[in-house]
Amino acid sequence: MHNIHQPDVIFGFDPLWFAGALFVFTYAMILTERLNRAVVSLTMACLMILGGVLTQEAAFQGVDFNTLGLLTGMMLIVGITKDSGVFQYLAIWSAKRVNADPWGILVTLVLVTAILSALLDNVTTVLLIAPVTLLITDALKVSAYPYLFAEIFASNIGGTATLIGDPPNIMIGSAVGLSFNDFLFNLAPLSLIVLPLIPIYLIWGRKLVADPQSRQQVMNYREADAITDSRLLKQSMFVLALVMVGFILAHDIGQQPATIAMFGAAVLLILTNLPKDPSEQSKRVHKAFCEVEWITIFFFIGLFIVVYGVETTGLLEMLAHQVLDLTGGDKPTTAIAILWVSAVASAVVDNIPFVATMIPLIENMAVTFGGPEELAPLWWSLALGSCLGGNGSLVGASANLIVAGFAERAGQPIRFLPFMLMAFPLMLMSILVSSFYVYLRYF
Amino acid sequence: MFGVNCLLKLVLPKAAVMEKGLTSLSFVYESLGDLHQRLKDMEHEPISICMKQDVEIVTPDTPLVETLLVLYRNRTSIPVVDPENNKLLGMISYWDVGEKILSAEG
Structure with missing residues (x-):
C-alpha cells in the first residue's frame, strides 16, 4: 500500500518532507501542551488532506474504527455503571477487610486499582478510586501521597494486563489482530510479577500509622450503603460480565472487540431506558453519551490520519530500516530495544501518538523477520514498554495527571520532579523485569 | 463571598x-x-x-427582571457592585425584590 501513487502535494513540495514536517510539528505541539491535543491532531489531520498527502477517502482508511468503537463502547458502559456506586463499594469494602490498617489499605487499594484498570480504562478507574482514597486518608489522618503514587503505578500496571486495559494495547491488538486472550496470556503474568514492586518500593522510609479512633471512623463506613441504585448495579454487572465473556470468545466467533463493546453499551442503554418515558429517555441517553471522553476519541481520529499520511509517503518504512540497521536485524536485540525506547519515550510523550507511529514502523519489519506472524515478541515489547513507561513521569499517562489533579485539590500536590525522582527508577525496574520476561519467554 | x-x-x-x-x-x-x-x-x-470567589454580581443598572433571574439561579443574596471601580455597594436578596413587587400597585 506504500508509494502506489505519488501524491500531488501543495506547492509541489516533496510529500515525504511535507508529511514528515507536519508529523514532527504535531508531536511538538502535543509536547508543549499550548493547544488542546485533540485540536492539534484534528488540525494536522486536515492539513494532511488539504496539503494533498491524502485524499479524504484515503484518510478514513487510516482511522482504526475498531479502536474507536472499543473505547467509546467501554466509556458508555462504565459511564452508566458508575452511577450505581459499585466502585466506591469496592474501595470501602477492601479497606475494611484489612481493618483499616494504613499499610493494608495501601495494598488493597493497589489491588483494586490494578484489577479495575485491567477491565476498564485507567482514567476512569482513577477518577473513581482517587476520591475514595482521599476520603479514607483524610479519615485516617495519614498522607495521601503514597496512596496516590501507588494508584498511578497500579493503574498503569493493571492496564498492561489486558487488551482493553490501556489504549496502546487496544491499538496494537486492533492493528495486528491480537485477541483478548493473547493479551491475557502474554501480558497478565508480567503484570502480576511487577505489581508487588509497588508496595515493596514504598515500604522504604515511609511510616504509615493511624490512631485507633481514626481507624474506627473508616470501619464505621457501611459499604453496602454506597450502592445507590441496586437495580442499575444488577443490570450493569450483567452487561459487564456479558462483555467480558464476549471479549474472551470474540476471536473464536469471528467478531471484533469494538462490536462486543458497542453491543454491550447498547444492551445496557436498553435495560436502563426501556421503562422510561421518551423525554426521560433522551435525558438519560444524552447523559450517557456525555460520559464518553470525546477529546480522547477525536485525538485518536486526527492522530490516525496524521500517522497514515506519514506512512503512505514511505517515511516510516525508511525509519524501520534505520532501526534494523542499528539492531543488526537481530530479533531479540530489536525486541529489547523497542521495549526500552518505548518505555523512555512513553514517560516523556503521551504513549498514544508514540504507539500509533510504532505500529506501522514495526509492521515494516515483517519482511526482515520472515512474515507478520514472526513479529509477536516485538508487539509484546511495544505494549509493555509503552504501558509501563507511562509510569516514568507525571505526563506519561493521562491517569497520572488525573491523580495529580486530585492531589492538588486535596492540598497535597504531587510535583513533577519529586514524582519523577521516585517514579522513574521504579519504572526502570519494571522494564528490567520485563526485559528478562520477554527474553526468557520468547527467545 | x-x-x-x-x-x-x-x-x-x-x-x-x-x-x-x-x-x-x-x-x-x-x-x-x-x-x-x-x-x-x-x-x-x-x-x-472556604470563601467563594467566582460569584455572580449585579450592578446598579442591571434591569429588575435580569436581577430576579440571577437571584433565582443562585438562590442566595447577590452583591451589587459599582462597575467603574468594582466597589461593593450592597447586597440584594429575594426578599428585597419580593417586597418591592408585592408593595407595587398594578
Missing part, C-alpha cells in the same frame, strides 16, 4: 466538596462529635480556604 454554606463546606469531607470529588456520601456514618471535631480542626485556617 462568605456565607453559611462555606461553614457547611468545612464540615464535609474534603473528598466530597472538591471538583470531580465523591458524588455521594451515603456510606459515611459520622457522629455530631466527628463533625464538630472537623470544624474545630479548621479553627486556625484563614477564611480564604
Whole structure:
C-alpha cells in the first residue's frame, strides 16, 4: 500500500518532507501542551488532506474504527455503571477487610486499582478510586501521597494486563489482530510479577500509622450503603460480565472487540431506558453519551490520519530500516530495544501518538523477520514498554495527571520532579523485569 | 463571598466538596462529635480556604427582571457592585425584590 501513487502535494513540495514536517510539528505541539491535543491532531489531520498527502477517502482508511468503537463502547458502559456506586463499594469494602490498617489499605487499594484498570480504562478507574482514597486518608489522618503514587503505578500496571486495559494495547491488538486472550496470556503474568514492586518500593522510609479512633471512623463506613441504585448495579454487572465473556470468545466467533463493546453499551442503554418515558429517555441517553471522553476519541481520529499520511509517503518504512540497521536485524536485540525506547519515550510523550507511529514502523519489519506472524515478541515489547513507561513521569499517562489533579485539590500536590525522582527508577525496574520476561519467554 | 454554606463546606469531607470529588456520601456514618471535631480542626485556617470567589454580581443598572433571574439561579443574596471601580455597594436578596413587587400597585 506504500508509494502506489505519488501524491500531488501543495506547492509541489516533496510529500515525504511535507508529511514528515507536519508529523514532527504535531508531536511538538502535543509536547508543549499550548493547544488542546485533540485540536492539534484534528488540525494536522486536515492539513494532511488539504496539503494533498491524502485524499479524504484515503484518510478514513487510516482511522482504526475498531479502536474507536472499543473505547467509546467501554466509556458508555462504565459511564452508566458508575452511577450505581459499585466502585466506591469496592474501595470501602477492601479497606475494611484489612481493618483499616494504613499499610493494608495501601495494598488493597493497589489491588483494586490494578484489577479495575485491567477491565476498564485507567482514567476512569482513577477518577473513581482517587476520591475514595482521599476520603479514607483524610479519615485516617495519614498522607495521601503514597496512596496516590501507588494508584498511578497500579493503574498503569493493571492496564498492561489486558487488551482493553490501556489504549496502546487496544491499538496494537486492533492493528495486528491480537485477541483478548493473547493479551491475557502474554501480558497478565508480567503484570502480576511487577505489581508487588509497588508496595515493596514504598515500604522504604515511609511510616504509615493511624490512631485507633481514626481507624474506627473508616470501619464505621457501611459499604453496602454506597450502592445507590441496586437495580442499575444488577443490570450493569450483567452487561459487564456479558462483555467480558464476549471479549474472551470474540476471536473464536469471528467478531471484533469494538462490536462486543458497542453491543454491550447498547444492551445496557436498553435495560436502563426501556421503562422510561421518551423525554426521560433522551435525558438519560444524552447523559450517557456525555460520559464518553470525546477529546480522547477525536485525538485518536486526527492522530490516525496524521500517522497514515506519514506512512503512505514511505517515511516510516525508511525509519524501520534505520532501526534494523542499528539492531543488526537481530530479533531479540530489536525486541529489547523497542521495549526500552518505548518505555523512555512513553514517560516523556503521551504513549498514544508514540504507539500509533510504532505500529506501522514495526509492521515494516515483517519482511526482515520472515512474515507478520514472526513479529509477536516485538508487539509484546511495544505494549509493555509503552504501558509501563507511562509510569516514568507525571505526563506519561493521562491517569497520572488525573491523580495529580486530585492531589492538588486535596492540598497535597504531587510535583513533577519529586514524582519523577521516585517514579522513574521504579519504572526502570519494571522494564528490567520485563526485559528478562520477554527474553526468557520468547527467545 | 462568605456565607453559611462555606461553614457547611468545612464540615464535609474534603473528598466530597472538591471538583470531580465523591458524588455521594451515603456510606459515611459520622457522629455530631466527628463533625464538630472537623470544624474545630479548621479553627486556625484563614477564611480564604472556604470563601467563594467566582460569584455572580449585579450592578446598579442591571434591569429588575435580569436581577430576579440571577437571584433565582443562585438562590442566595447577590452583591451589587459599582462597575467603574468594582466597589461593593450592597447586597440584594429575594426578599428585597419580593417586597418591592408585592408593595407595587398594578
